[in-house]
Amino acid sequence: DNISRDEPTLITALSGKNIIQICAGSTYSATISACGELYTWGRGNYGRLGHGSSEDQCYPSLVTALKGHRIVDVACGSGDAQTLAVTDTGAVYSWGDGDYGKLGRGGNDGCKVPKLIEKLMGQDVIKVYCGAQFSLALTKSGTVFSWGKGDNFRLGHGCEEHIRHPKQMESLGGRKVRSLAIGSMHCVAVLEDGEVYCWGKNDQGQLGDESHANVTEPILLPGLDKKHIVGAACGPTQSFFWSSSDQWSVGPRSPFITDVNKATFEHIDELLCEVCDGMDGR
Structure with missing residues (x-):
């Protein structure tokens, strides 16, 4: 439903799912179960929920496009939101609004189902992060990649250029x-x-x-x-x-x-x- 609550309330749709991680965006939420399933719910515009449409979801719904993948991390954005997810093999998927290239696949196109960020293949990513119109990824070796909107130097590359593919932050000096x-x-x-x-x-x-x-x-x-x-x-x-x-x-x-x-x-x-x-x- 769309009723606000002033005290914690059990999400019965997730009962028995053995939830191990939860993430909240500005108007939507995502959670990961112990078996690596990803569930999302809330506002669906821009396809941020990953269900193939822009419809809102009042209850947690399985992201079926990621079936067969074990999800280990998820990040939700704010405003014109993007969503990122990491698999146990270190692959990264993104979906939602694509402005400024924050989905990491070049261009500004959004998508309503998870798609692979090919530029991060082989990097063994373990964590992802969503800011306002930009994204970050951290690898197992401790390397950082950033991409998306670049003003106010939020990407850390020393310039305010928008970057539409993941770029390693060489400014951290290794x-x-x-x-x-x-x-x-x-x-x-x-x-x-x-x-x-x-x-x-x-x-x-x-x-x-x-x-x-x-x-x-x-x-x-x-x-x-x-x-x-x-x-x-x-x-x-x-x-x-x-x-x-x-x-x-x-x-x-x-x-x-x-x-x-x-x-x-x-x-x-x-x-x-x-x-x-x-x-x-x-």
Whole structure:
């Protein structure tokens, strides 16, 4: 149905499916079962659900075009959305809106069923990410590929050109990336050695730089050296990091320390006002 809910409600259509991963886009959702099946539901425009049409789906529905493939990761976009999925063989499929080449097959054509991104064949991709009109992929060897809309330097290639095929981020200088996090127009990369690199739009201080200047290529994030960062998460214009602690005094129930740059909170009043406006229906 289309009824909003103010408390968690069981999705009965997924009962017994043994769900291991879930992902939410702006107006739709996707989930992966333990046996590698992909289910999607929500708003269907641009074919983002992968069922061959633009119809909305009120209940989780199996993406039958991927039958025979074991899906291990999925990413959902926002706005004019794209969807990406990774198989256990490292292949990447994309579908949905194709503006700016964010589906990775050249041109701007969209598609309503999953199609292979041939340029990533043989790269052994393990994770995919969707930002605002752009996409990223991380390989088993720690290499990053990016493609799609390039303004505000969100692709990390040092230019604002739109790139319609996956392109390796040579600007990382061969450093091995452990994980990525992606906002609307900025990205952060956590390296194997715990260093953090960031790039893209910085108008809200989301890159931890008080200058608020956009960053054209990945740069080392100051202030997090020797923090042993192991993971990151991004909101549309926010960034968060957590570190593994070797301080036994922290205790078994608090294994992580969070570092948040003060610039993150510069617009907290504006954020709270927007949230309050939304809560009273305005």
